[in-house]
Amino acid sequence: MASLTRRGARYYVRVYVNGRQREIATKTSCRKVAEKIKQKLEYEQATGILQEATQTPLDELLTNFVAHLRTRLPPKSVNNDISRLRSIFGAIVPALEPARKRPNDRRVLANLPPTILAVSRAEDITTPLINRRLEERAQVVGPKTLNEERAMIHRLLAYAIDFHGMIHPDxxxxxxxxxxxxxxxxxxxxxxxxxxxxxxxxxxxxxxxTIRTAVAIMIYAGLRRSETLWLQPQDIDRKSRLIRVQAKHVGDESWQPKTRRNRAVPISHDLGAILDEYRVEQNRTRRKTRNRGHDQDQEQVEETCSEQDYKPSHTWLILSPRGQRYDPDNFSQDLATANLRHGLRWTSLHYRHTFGSLLAQRGVSLFKISTMMGNSPEICRRHYAALVPGELLEDVEFT
Structure with missing residues (x-):
């Protein structure tokens, strides 16, 4: 049971929470309003809703949260989340420290952005505190980054509630x-x-x-950079004219699409011709490697590639100069170097937008574009709706 007491002009409710007596301010001088608040607290006490606020150490919470992320997300997503957590709380635990090129290189730590939230317990994080800190950070970062950091705080506190039983004072x-x-x-x-x-x-x-084929896949099929570099020869179905973007496990590595959903993208005639040409080049390279060291001067007959004899021959479709899967950063660097020789500055993101933009200009529905690109219809609407042809001109006429 709870009791009502008055101190000065304000009323307080005395109630037992987790075996300890507490005084909860009603913030009112009206007895009728205070009685209703007391009844509500008695109901929450009887149903178990009324509980004492916990005290969750932030350093322990962050360490466990990073370990939780590593079990559920791919490495790239984990690194992005750790970077956001480091921007918000600082490198207060080893799990948030940035990777250093050398053990004694402190320049990485010196260049960290200012800490957004400096608290010791998760329960100390409040809505006004978050708003104030993000308002200050708005001077150096854009609104998209601010929303991502806000979402990161939400995910952290949701994890604290679900896995650590955090109860906020408010x-x-x-x-x-x-x-x-x-x-x-x-x-x-x-x-x-x-x-x-x-x-x-x-x-x-x-x-x-190799780089040309990867660029063609991003332009003509709208694949992301990582999706392109994780393609295997068996993902190219020339008979059905489809590229299958699907999760896979190769050796000790695993990968899945950004949206966690497999999809198939049609192969256009232009892309098919480039893939066939790339297949011929791969076969020529294999024969040269296989015949290296042998004295064979006869002219080699080029192998033609049709839709029926397109069979896998390597683990990866897009091979790095070392014959392994192309690292995304190395690929972008090699692409930039090759483009710079011709005065071009286009990147993988421009190629992917080219696929969606040119299809939108042709009048292809945004729903179909989103399905092929692996995006939500809302994202495609924001990106490409302005490029849709003027098919609504007649709809604005009253007569």
């Missing part, structure tokens, strides 16, 4: 980040290649067939 907001301000993100600026620029890009990479 019972109105079990997760304070849920009511924190969301920042309005401006419309994105989409850069893509025209049909003439597509041909210019592919022609500039003729002396680098």
């Amino acid at each position: 019972r109105r907001t079990p997760n304070p980040a849920a009511k924190a301000r969301r920042w309005r993100v401006p419309a994105p600026t989409i850069r893509f290649l025209t049909l003439e620029q597509v041909q210019e890009q592919l022609k500039a990479l003729e002396d680098a067939p």
Whole structure:
């Protein structure tokens, strides 16, 4: 049971929580309102809702949360989340320390951004505190980054509630980040290649067939960089004219698409021709490697590649210069170097946007584009809706 007491002009409710007596302020001088608050607290006490706030050490919570992320997310996503946590709380635990090029290299730590939240317990994080800190950070980062950091705090506190039983002192907001301000993100600026620029890009990479094939896949199929570099020969179904983007385990490595959903993308005639040409180049390279060291001067007959005899021959479709899976960062660097020789500065993101933009200009539905690109229809609407042809012109006429 609870009792009502008055101190000065305000009323307080005395109630036992977890075996300890507490005085909860009603913040009112009206007895009728205080009685209703007392009745509500008695109900929460009887149903077990009324509980004492916990004290969860932030350093222990962050360490466990990072370990939790490593068991559920791919390495790249984990590294991105750790970077956001480090920006928010600082490198207060070893799990959040950045990778250093040398053991004694302190420059990485010196260049860290200012800490957003300096608290010792998770329960000390409140909605006003989050809003104030993000407001200060808005001077150096954009709204998209602010929303990502807000979402990161929400995920951390949700983990604390589910796995550590955290109870926030403010019972109105079990997760304070849920009511924190969301920042309005401006419309994105989409850069893509025209049909003439597509041909210019592919022609500039003729002396680098591997990079050229990867670029063609991103342009003509809309695959992400990681999806392209994780393709295996058996993912190319030339008979059905499909590229299958699917989760896979290769040796000790595992990978899955960004959206955790497998999909199939049709192969256009232009992309099919480039894939067949790349297959011939691969076969020629294999024969040269196989015959190296033997005295064979006879001319080698080039192997033609049709839709029926397209069979896997390597673990990876896009091979690095060392014959292994291409590291994404190394691929981007090699691509930039090859493009720079021709005065081009396009990147993988531009190629993927080219696929969605050119299809939208042709009048392909945004739903179909989102299905092929592995995006949500809402993201495709934000990116490509302005490129849809003027098919609604007649709909605005009253007569």
